Amino acid sequence: MKIVRFAQMKEGIHINNEIIYLLPNGKTLFIRPECIDKMQKYRQVKRNDTEAGGILIGRILIENGHYIIDEVSEPMTTDKRRRTYFKRNMEGHQEFFNSIWDREVGSCFYLGEWHTHPENNPTPSSIDWKNWNRLKRIGFESECLFxxxxxxxxxxxxxxxxxxxxxxxxRRSSFG
Ligand SMILES: [Zn+2]
Known part of the structure; x- marks a missing residue:
């Protein structure tokens, strides 16, 4: 994937409304509420709901080094979705990334992956750990993944x- 690591903070970011997580290096991760809504839509509330997932797209803010997730892709028809299994097809999500890339004139990059679990408080499966470690090993341009x-x-x-x-x-409840 094409990437640009650092980008200017855009106008209209209201930090307080966003979900904030603390990184070990003192930096934070912001997730836009729109992204939270998009992902929450796929919560596996019903007994036959299948897993969903996608990629995380965001930026490192040049002013302070904080991370922000601006966009998330949603499940594509070509993805494999089961009750306890999700495998995304590369192409659709890559196209989504490219469309965001074009819109942002290159000021965004791949920040990781999301998926759902049919459990109240999710814990990663052995397959999740395997996938995450694989993604960690293959080259990615950001210094970290989420x-x-x-x-x-x-x-x-x-x-x-x-x-x-x-x-x-x-998770951090407020930013200050
Ligand atoms: Zn999982």
């Missing part, structure tokens, strides 16, 4: 730097 699992009651975020263990991020 992995989100949307459970029925709770959404959790994991964080990965190239040479360290994948850890779960703590």
């Amino acid at each position: 992995f989100i699992i949307v459970g029925i009651n709770e959404m959790k975020v994991w964080y990965s730097e190239k040479n360290s263990k994948i850890i779960e991020l703590r």
